[in-house]
Amino acid sequence: MSIGTADCHRDVISVESVSFSYQQKNVLSNVSFNVKERDFIGLIGTNGAGKTTMLRMIVGLLKPTSGEIRIFGEPISQFKEWNRIGYVPQKNALNPLFPATVKEVVLSGLVGKRKWFGAHSREDYNKCDDALMAMGVEDLADKRIGQLSGGQQQRVFLARALINNPSLLILDEPTVGIDHETQESFFHMIKHMHQHHNMTFLMVSHDMEMIKGYLGEQPASTAGKLNFYIRHSHETQDCVEQNLAHSLKHLRAQMASAKEGK
Amino acid sequence: MIGITAPLIGIFLVLRRLSMIGDTLSHAAIAGVALGFVIGDFPIIFGLLFSLLASFAIEKLRKSYKSYAELSLAIIMSGSIALASIFFTLGRDLSMDANSFLFGFIYTLTATDLWAMFAVTVAVLIIVGRHLHGLFLITFDEEAASVSGLPVSYYNVMISVLTALVISISIKIVGGLLVSALLTIPAACSLLLARSFKQSIITVVIVGELAVIAGLLIAGVWNLAAGGTIVLVLIAMLLLILLGRNIVSRVA
Numbered sequence: 302m303s304i305g306t307a308d309c310h311r312d313v314i315s316v317e318s319v320s321f322s323y324q325q326k327n328v329l330s331n332v333s334f335n336v337k338e339r340d341f342i343g344l345i346g347t348n349g350a351g352k353t354t355m356l357r358m359i360v361g362l363l364k365p366t367s368g369e370i371r372i373f374g375e376p377i378s379q380f381k382e383w384n385r386i387g388y389v390p391q392k393n394a395l396n397p398l399f400p401a402t403v404k405e406v407v408l409s410g411l412v413g414k415r416k417w418f419g420a421h422s423r424e425d426y427n428k429c430d431d432a433l434m435a436m437g438v439e440d441l442a443d444k445r446i447g448q449l450s451g452g453q454q455q456r457v458f459l460a461r462a463l464i465n466n467p468s469l470l471i472l473d474e475p476t477v478g479i480d481h482e483t484q485e486s487f488f489h490m491i492k493h494m495h496q497h498h499n500m501t502f503l504m505v506s507h508d509m510e511m512i513k514g515y516l517g518e519q520p521a522s523t524a525g526k527l528n529f530y531i532r533h534s535h536e537t538q539d540c541v542e543q544n545l546a547h548s549l550k551h552l553r554a555q556m557a558s559a560k561e562g563k
Numbered sequence: 564m565i566g567i568t569a570p571l572i573g574i575f576l577v578l579r580r581l582s583m584i585g586d587t588l589s590h591a592a593i594a595g596v597a598l599g600f601v602i603g604d605f606p607i608i609f610g611l612l613f614s615l616l617a618s619f620a621i622e623k624l625r626k627s628y629k630s631y632a633e634l635s636l637a638i639i640m641s642g643s644i645a646l647a648s649i650f651f652t653l654g655r656d657l658s659m660d661a662n663s664f665l666f667g668f669i670y671t672l673t674a675t676d677l678w679a680m681f682a683v684t685v686a687v688l689i690i691v692g693r694h695l696h697g698l699f700l701i702t703f704d705e706e707a708a709s710v711s712g713l714p715v716s717y718y719n720v721m722i723s724v725l726t727a728l729v730i731s732i733s734i735k736i737v738g739g740l741l742v743s744a745l746l747t748i749p750a751a752c753s754l755l756l757a758r759s760f761k762q763s764i765i766t767v768v769i770v771g772e773l774a775v776i777a778g779l780l781i782a783g784v785w786n787l788a789a790g791g792t793i794v795l796v797l798i799a800m801l802l803l804i805l806l807g808r809n810i811v812s813r814v815a
Contacts, residue, residue: 360710383712390706398754399578400763401703409700412711445758461707 311338312374313469313501314359319368321354328354331368332524338468341495341502343512343530350526352505353391356473359503360388372469384411387462391473395454397447403457404442407432410461432460436490452483459490470494472504484508488515495532568687568729570771573746574753574763575722578702584621584723585746587636589730590643591617593739597650607679611731617643618723622716680732687725694721699760737790745771748797755804770800 314336321329329351336342346352357363359370361377370377373385387410407429408421421429433439436456441449446457455475462470472491476484488511495502506512516530523529576584595613599606617639624635691698701708701718709715726746733742749767757763778793 362706362709381712383710386710388707388710390704399703400754400757400760401699402759405699405760406703409696409703409707410711412696412700412708412713443758 312336312371313338313340314503315371315374316355316359317369317371319355319358319365319370321351321358321363322366323354329527330525332527333368334522334524334529336501336503337533339495339499339501339533341516341532342504343516344503344505345507345509345512345520345528345530346526352527353473355527356471356503356505360386360471384465385468387459387465387467387470389455389458389462389470389472389475391477395447399445399447401446402443403433403438403446403449404429406446406457407461407464410464428464428466429460432464433457435463436460452479452487455479455487468499469501469503472502472506474505474507476506476508484511567768567772568684569733569742569745570749570767571687571691571764572722572725572729573771574750574767575698575702576726577747577750577754579722582743582747582750583633583636583640584618585726585730586743587621587640587643588614588617588723588727589734589739589742590640590647592727592731592734592742594643594647594650595731596734596739597647601650601653607676607731607735610734611727613643614727614730615724618727619720622719622723676732676735683728683732687729690721690725694718695764698722737793741790741794744794744797745775748794748801749774752801752804755801755808770797774800 312335314334316332316334318331318333319329320327320331328349332351332355344352344355354363358365359372359377361380372380373382408425410432411421411425411428430439430442433442436459438453438456438460441453441457446454449457459472459475475491476487479487488508491502491504492515494500512530516532519530520528521531573582573585576582592610592614595610596606598613599609602609621635621639624638628634697708697713697718700711701713701715705715708718729746730742733745737745749770750763752770753763753766757766774797775793778796779789781787781796782789782792
């Protein structure tokens with residue numbers, strides 16, 4: 302029996318020579334990159350570089366013209382566990398009259414799991430409260446979504462993405478159209494989540510200041526007009542710890558079985 | 564019964580900015596009903612068939628003209644009216660009265676029609692009830708719905724089919740030209756009143772049901788056209804709500 306090592310370098314997203322063209326125009330050609338567990342990837346590029354296109358392909362809203370995308374090791378067409386992914390789209394023009402409360406919007410993040418009509422369970426409401434609390438917008442729960450400011454709405458959408466406790470969070474320019482101060486606190490929150498939760502981040506952003514401040518001055522890799530800034534999160538240390546824990550567990554099991562054998 | 568189902572489907576259409584889809588499908592249903600009379604049987608079935616066909620055609624066209632969804636509606640609507648006009652002319656010898664399709668012919672309701680209405684009502688309630696959360700998400704944010712793994716195209720077809728069903732049973736009561744009022748005006752009322760999605764669902768059902776009952780009573784007492792009266796009651800309710808809101812906001 303061999304002592305296996307804990308697998309802590311899993312690929313969360315792998316993009317292999319993906320190209321995308323739209324009406325005979327090449328938007329992306331031959332892009333490859335990997336996102337490992339607990340990485341924080343910042344995706345930067347000029348307008349029209351294909352950042353949003355890349356994200357939309359990763360979440361399955363667009364199909365690559367060629368190449369392959371795998372999520373958690375599975376080809377995207379076969380991927381089923383969408384509740385492991387939280388996606389916060391670019392701020393969309395929300396109809397201010399839309400009759401939905403903040404709570405209803407956040408609860409809608411659970412929809413993939415629901416099969417049958419019924420009131421949400423106690424557990425659902427608790428999850429919703431937790432997500433709202435984590436974003437600091439719990440006092441807005443019963444407000445209509447259209448009455449909120451842009452920054453508040455963005456927090457609500459982040460709360461919706463978080464309600465499933467996803468292992469991968471994909472953010473598309475989460476702070477566009479939000480004032481500087483709110484942006485700061487939003488990034489602060491995201492950094493905190495990255496450092497303290499077992500979550501992988503992929504974020505498109507215009508905010509070079511934030512990206513460079515957290516992910517380093519130079520892009521780790523480039524592909525066409527896309528620049529990838531990466532921060533690995535205590536990965537090596539984690540791996541050592543995980544391997545150690547794994548070996549210890551194995552050892553204990555062996556000792557236990559040896560005892561029983563006597 | 565149509566006081567419940569039509570507004571219930573209507574709210575989803577309105578919120579998805581597809582108010583006109585109801586109008587289009589009802590015109591297709593008029594063509595179908597007309598064909599039914601020319602052939603001599605099953606006008607409601609033909610109406611249903613036509614509006615189903617139209618709803619699939621709309622979904623197809625909607626994909627080809629993604630950002631101009633209303634274009635597909637205009638095409639199908641004019642196509643349907645063209646068909647209806649041809650069927651009307653064909654049926655003139657059969658003493659077919661175009662008016663009754665356009666404005667309703669409640670006094671010719673048969674037991675079969677009532678059963679059809681009952682069946683459709685039950686089906687709509689079950690399906691909408693069962694998929695309420697999914698329908699909400701798809702209405703609120705179609706992309707998020709797709710990312711959370713919801714079968715979006717299946718839902719779109721479902722909404723279209725339900726709309727077609729509701730229209731073809733409502734057509735006998737309010738008439739082809741007025742069905743869309745029953746779909747949209749209750750939703751318009753609820754947008755003014757409701758804070759939450761739950762409230763808006765409750766509002767549309769109450770408004771729709773009240774209007775249908777009140778409209779039928781008034782029409783019965785003064786011997787007016789049923790469909791037209793229902794629609795006018797709906798509009799009166801909308802105006803009252805607008806007025807009430809203005810007064811409230813002025814006082815507050």
